[in-house]
Amino acid sequence: MRRLRVNIPGREYELVIGAGLLRSAGALLRDVIPCKRAFVVTDGNVAPLYGETLCAALRNERIEPSLLTVPPGEGSKSQAVLFGLYDKMLEAQITRGDVIIALGGGVIGDLAGYAAATLLRGIPFVQIPTTLLSQTDSSVGGKVAINHPHGKNLIGAFHQPKLVIADTDTLKTLPLRELACGLAEVIKHGAIADAGLFSLLEEDVSDYAGLIDRNCDIKRRVVEADEFDTGGRFVLNFGHTFGHAVEAQGGFSRYNHGEAVAIGMVTAAVLGEKLGVTTSGTAERLRRVLTLHGLPVSSDEAPDWSLTLTDKKRDGDTLRLVLLKEIGEAILYPIDVNKLLELLK
Numbered sequence: 587m588r589r590l591r592v593n594i595p596g597r598e599y600e601l602v603i604g605a606g607l608l609r610s611a612g613a614l615l616r617d618v619i620p621c622k623r624a625f626v627v628t629d630g631n632v633a634p635l636y637g638e639t640l641c642a643a644l645r646n647e648r649i650e651p652s653l654l655t656v657p658p659g660e661g662s663k664s665q666a667v668l669f670g671l672y673d674k675m676l677e678a679q680i681t682r683g684d685v686i687i688a689l690g691g692g693v694i695g696d697l698a699g700y701a702a703a704t705l706l707r708g709i710p711f712v713q714i715p716t717t718l719l720s721q722t723d724s725s726v727g728g729k730v731a732i733n734h735p736h737g738k739n740l741i742g743a744f745h746q747p748k749l750v751i752a753d754t755d756t757l758k759t760l761p762l763r764e765l766a767c768g769l770a771e772v773i774k775h776g777a778i779a780d781a782g783l784f785s786l787l788e789e790d791v792s793d794y795a796g797l798i799d800r801n802c803d804i805k806r807r808v809v810e811a812d813e814f815d816t817g818g819r820f821v822l823n824f825g826h827t828f829g830h831a832v833e834a835q836g837g838f839s840r841y842n843h844g845e846a847v848a849i850g851m852v853t854a855a856v857l858g859e860k861l862g863v864t865t866s867g868t869a870e871r872l873r874r875v876l877t878l879h880g881l882p883v884s885s886d887e888a889p890d891w892s893l894t895l896t897d898k899k900r901d902g903d904t905l906r907l908v909l910l911k912e913i914g915e916a917i918l919y920p921i922d923v924n925k926l927l928e929l930l931k
């Protein structure tokens with residue numbers, strides 16, 4: 587078992603990472619929050635796999651669980667599903683002395699976290715991520731949100747968890763495509779901040795606990811320096827400006843998020859090399875490592891890059907792109923949008 591501490595003043599919390607931790611979740615929780623009831627939010631795929639194990643672990647510590655299951659998939663980050671959760675929790679007379687637990691991937695973490703941030707102006711929140719993406723990325727940092735018909739994650743809050751428990755055994759049931767999706771963000775972390783991690787990924791990954799530990803440490807450092815996303819977190823956006831365009835063009839179904847980010851990272855590296863900002867050969871290294879892990883490196887259809895113009899990081903005619911100097915170091919590169927579209931042709 588590994589422990590990492592996120593040091594945000596007044597909102598410190600621990601990330602506990604290891605195999606079989608779900609069975610100790612009650613005891614881990616008890617050490618952090620003295621509560622009598624836990625509302626466990628999960629989805630229809632995860633509930634039959636891990637719901638009962640978690641509930642039993644909670645009951646062992648005299649914490650009474652209620653399992654609230656929502657449909658799997660991005661569609662559950664919606665007003666209707668959120669209000670369904672509010673209804674159930676309010677009917678059960680939830681109080682600030684209870685805890686809301688997210689048991690699942692990033693969708694469940696974002697949804698349950700937003701419910702926890704808003705119900706009664708804030709309920710203690712615990713993340714038990716079960717996908718590689720959520721264990722290495724989304725469960726750390728306190729960003730929680732639901733979607734709006736106008737776009738993804740437009741309604742959200744910052745609500746740091748009190749505890750994150752990543753049980754690496756849960757990855758054994760994760761479909762390969764979802765595992766690859768998480769690896770895309772792991773490769774991103776290596777590319778922007780840890781050349782050693784990147785080299786490791788060029789060979790093999792089998793020690794997931796070690797991998798998650800190293801990734802959480804990168805995300806932890808970035809979040810500690812910029813809790814409210816006012817600048818320092820920008821590096822995490824590497825590959826995402828172009829990735830979002832690829833995702834949107836495929837109607838959010840052709841490519842999943844990680845696959846779109848993979849294509850976006852290669853696009854950013856090729857562009858960086860063209861601009862003389864990125865060490866040559868970087869795009870090729872990215873292509874190789876992504877291919878090794880079953881990720882796409884180019885889109886089937888020629889992407890409509892004008893879709894990048896809706897990027898949140900846009901300021902007038904200038905888009906703040908994240909480019910690599912080399913593997914392990916990212917920089918912010920403001921570019922005129924017309925010049926960008928010209929270069930991408």
Ligand SMILES: NC(=O)c1ccc[n+]([C@@H]2O[C@H](COP(=O)([O-])OP(=O)(O)OC[C@H]3O[C@@H](n4cnc5c(N)ncnc54)[C@H](O)[C@@H]3O)[C@@H](O)[C@H]2O)c1
Nearest residue numbers: 631658659691692693694716717719720724729756759760
């Ligand atoms: N808050 C943040 O900082 C942040 C960062 C990155 C991504 N996100 C969000 O995360 C979401 C994507 O997360 P995700 O990729 O984990 O998707 P997800 O939560 O949809 O999970 C992917 C699929 O795997 C299933 N699943 C989950 N755990 C499983 C397990 N152990 N075994 C078998 N199946 C399992 C789920 O039911 C789902 O079908 C997006 O909504 C994205 O916006 C948030």
Ligand SMILES: [Zn+2]
Nearest residue numbers: 771826843847
């Ligand atoms: Zn991402």
